[in-house]
Amino acid sequence: MASQIKGKVTVSEPINQELSLEELDGHQWPEPSPNVTGLVKSIHALRKRPIKSLTIEDMRRLIGQDVGLPWLIPMALKTLRDTAHSQAEGGFYDDDLLSAVLTRSPETWQAMPRLAQDLREILTALRDLSPYIESEVEGFLSNFPNTT
Numbered sequence: 001m002a003s004q005i006k007g008k009v010t011v012s013e014p015i016n017q018e019l020s021l022e023e024l025d026g027h028q029w030p031e032p033s034p035n036v037t038g039l040v041k042s043i044h045a046l047r048k049r050p051i052k053s054l055t056i057e058d059m060r061r062l063i064g065q066d067v068g069l070p071w072l073i074p075m076a077l078k079t080l081r082d083t084a085h086s087q088a089e090g091g092f093y094d095d096d097l098l099s100a101v102l103t104r105s106p107e108t109w110q111a112m113p114r115l116a117q118d119l120r121e122i123l124t125a126l127r128d129l130s131p132y133i134e135s136e137v138e139g140f141l142s143n144f145p146n147t148t
Contacts, residue, residue: 015075017052021068024051043067051075056097063100069108076101077118084125095133098126102136106143116144 015024022028032044043065046058051071054062059076062068076097101119109116123137 015051015071017075018050020049021047021051021062021071024071025068039065060097060100063097063104066104066108069104070112073101073104073108073112073115077115077122080122081118084122095130099133099136102133102140109140109144120144 029044029047032040039061042061046054046062047067049058051068054072054075056079059072059079063072063076080098080101109119119140123141126137129137
């Protein structure tokens with residue numbers, strides 16, 4: 001179930017991943033005009049797919065455009081949490097998804113403080129991040145005070 005907090009939608013119950021973002025948020029966007037960019041067409045199409053079928057790249061693209069955040073941020077954090085340990089052991093880590101999540105507005109995180117705290121905890125497990133990600137981490141941490 002979704003609820004409104006300060007103009008933002010937050011998720012308070014488990015997400016039915018069989019549903020699309022369009023079904024979850026209850027808003028059907030009109031078809032994009034033929035002369036829009038590929039990104040706009042892609043976002044419109046991704047909103048119609050069940051969220052369980054979204055790839056990491058799909059999530060990154062949607063989150064980067066501030067689309068479906070109440071449903072996609074929890075999914076992205078699960079992915080980041082699940083991969084943080086392998087990154088710490090020298091494995092691959094998807095900086096693009098992390099960047100998309102980190103660069104959401106402070107208002108987004110203020111509307112989802114528990115998820116912001118989850119992200120803070122994930123960040124503690126990460127090592128040897130690229131400089132551009134380190135600056136994004138610093139930006140996120142400076143905008144969201146530690147609540148523990």
